[in-house]
Amino acid sequence: MALTRISWPLPALAAWACAWLVFVALQRIPGFPPVAALLLACLVGTVASVLGGSWWRRGLIAAGFPLSLALLGAASLPTWAWLLPLALLLLVYPLNAWRDAPLFPTPHRALHALAAQAPLAPGARVLDAGSGLGDGLMALRHAYPAAQLEGLEWSWPLRLLCALRCPWARVRRGDMWAADWSGYQLVYLFQRPESMARAAAKAQAEMAPGTWLVSLEFAVPGVLPCAQLRPASGRVVWLYRMPGAAAPGA
Ligand SMILES: C[S@@+](CC[C@H](N)C(=O)[O-])C[C@H]1O[C@@H](n2cnc3c(N)ncnc32)[C@H](O)[C@@H]1O
Structure with missing residues (x-):
């Protein structure tokens, strides 16, 4: 995947910036539930995490937004809402698939012969x-x-x-x-x-x-x-x- 070749830490910075943008934009919509804003912003980070070329990079991309939100205390959310990022990660990387293989892509020319x-x-x-x-x-x-x-x-x-x-x-x-x-x-x-x-x-x-x-x-x-x-x-x-x-x- 060409995007996985973007030099580190650009994928992480881009993913965190996008997640924050989504979160801030949704918070500005009157009546938009903060938990839904958290969910959608975390979804951005989780989907972007597939760009990380290793497990720790994927984890950093996915965890960057919820961690920075928690550290800054920029939203008042119920305690259970902090399980949402974890639930999203488990959707993308289900545990039973870990037994077989994590997400590593086949290089595009690997099978040309x-x-x-x-x-x-x-x-x-x-x-x-x-x-x-x-x-x-x-x-x-x-x-x-x-x-x-x-x-x-x-x-x-x-x-x-x-x-x-x-x-x-x-x-x-x-x-x-x-x-x-x-x-x-x-x-x-x-x-x-x-x-x-x-x-x-x-x-x-x-x-x-x-x-x-x-x-x-x-x-x-x-x-x-x-x-x-x-x-x-x-x-x-x-x-x-x-x-x-x-x-x-x-
Ligand atoms: C290393 S990746 C390879 C992806 C793709 N085949 C490629 O070569 O680019 C392995 C994939 O297998 C999936 N996987 C693991 N166990 C599986 C299972 N039991 N049934 C279906 N998919 C599974 C994982 O979710 C992951 O996406």
Whole structure:
């Protein structure tokens, strides 16, 4: 995502300034509830936090506005209102998704050599399991412009942003572990090392022979990949082909 390359701490300063602007502007509307103003201003910070390239940066972007508000004592709010920033953070970064992966985007050119190693027929169905903000889908689109691209994302705000950024893909909210992978010719993951054995077992159980499981950065432990892409600068892409006869269209 180009915005993540803006030098630090500019994303934080911009997010805090926007959150304060929203808060002050809403406070000026006669009768506007201060708790709603807090909620909307925190929403600005929380959404902007996805621009932080690491956990502590995301936390700083999201927490800057509510912390500065609390320190300045610039609003009289009920005690429970201070739980709102936390609730927003949990919406964007739901706890169950933390077990699989925090939000890190696929670099846009990371998959440019993928189609040569894992060719797919036009119209093949490709899933980004845990599609985040859509960067993986964008990289997949570069690799497979004629594929039917789908994203599945646990966090509903991320799912909405992903659908906005990738209008050409079908993006749904859901749990990638509960979803059926059997209709896909390729499932792409950028998750965590700990998730890879489970993902490989699910792919083996559900995906047709000859289809592909592709993982950015993390290999399936103890399984020989069918191929690897090693871009000069960047993360390794691991390719696993489901054993058996090749599926039509794979
Ligand atoms: C590292 S990000 C990768 C985002 C995207 N695939 C990309 O490469 O740019 C991992 C994403 O997986 C999502 N996620 C984690 N566990 C999930 C689950 N069980 N079901 C659906 N999405 C999940 C997280 O919310 C996060 O957005």
